[in-house]
Amino acid sequence: MIDLDDTDRALLRALQQDATLTAAELGRQSGVSQSVAWRRVKRLTEAGVIKGRRLDLDREALGFGVTVFLGIKLVAKGHGSLENFERAVSAIPEVQTVQHVLGRYDYRLQVVARDLSDFERVLRRRIMTLPGAGEVEANVVLSEERRPGPIG
Missing domain, CATH: 1.10.10.10 (Winged helix-like DNA-binding domain superfamily/Winged helix DNA-binding domain)
Known part of the structure; x- marks a missing residue:
């Protein structure tokens, strides 16, 4: 530090x-x-404090009006199943972030879609078919407030 x-x-x-x-x-x-x-x-x-600089795109202006956070519980939790899941989920362009977490679910995903029917398509055809995907919980974002990180 x-x-x-x-x-x-x-x-x-x-x-x-x-x-x-x-x-x-x-x-x-x-x-x-x-x-x-x-x-x-x-x-x-x-020193690694600044990891890079990124472009912040307006998802709605690009036609992606829906953001959903998914909690995914894997059926099996061996090392190979985690790697297979992570590799497969990373190939889905609508998945913006993949977080391996502790708690009720094994993974937390941030998914963007054009609308709810587009999200349903992504969920059914891409996410539910991922290797090891079991229980899924979806939370649709209604509004978002950006907050700066903790600099002090």
Whole structure:
């Protein structure tokens, strides 16, 4: 774990809001020079605090109006069955995230679809046919509020 000071936290908060900011813009927002901002971001990246920068797409604008979280319990839980399930589920483009979790279910998936009938198609033809898939619970997202991560 790396120690973060106030400047590091300010840089991270600014990047969370807009990952496309230049070092000059980051420096202005954080009260440091461009070169200090650049060196700090480089250090945070090399330390693994910044894992990358990603593009945040508007799913609805792209025609994906439904997001569903699925809890999936596997029928068998051997090492091979976990690997087979993970490999197969990762090949489904509508599945945005795959999380191996503790609790009632073995996996938690985030699935996007154009509408509920499209989600039903994905569920029946792709997810329910996955190797080892057993019990499934679906939670349809009604609304979503984005919250920044814990920087302090």
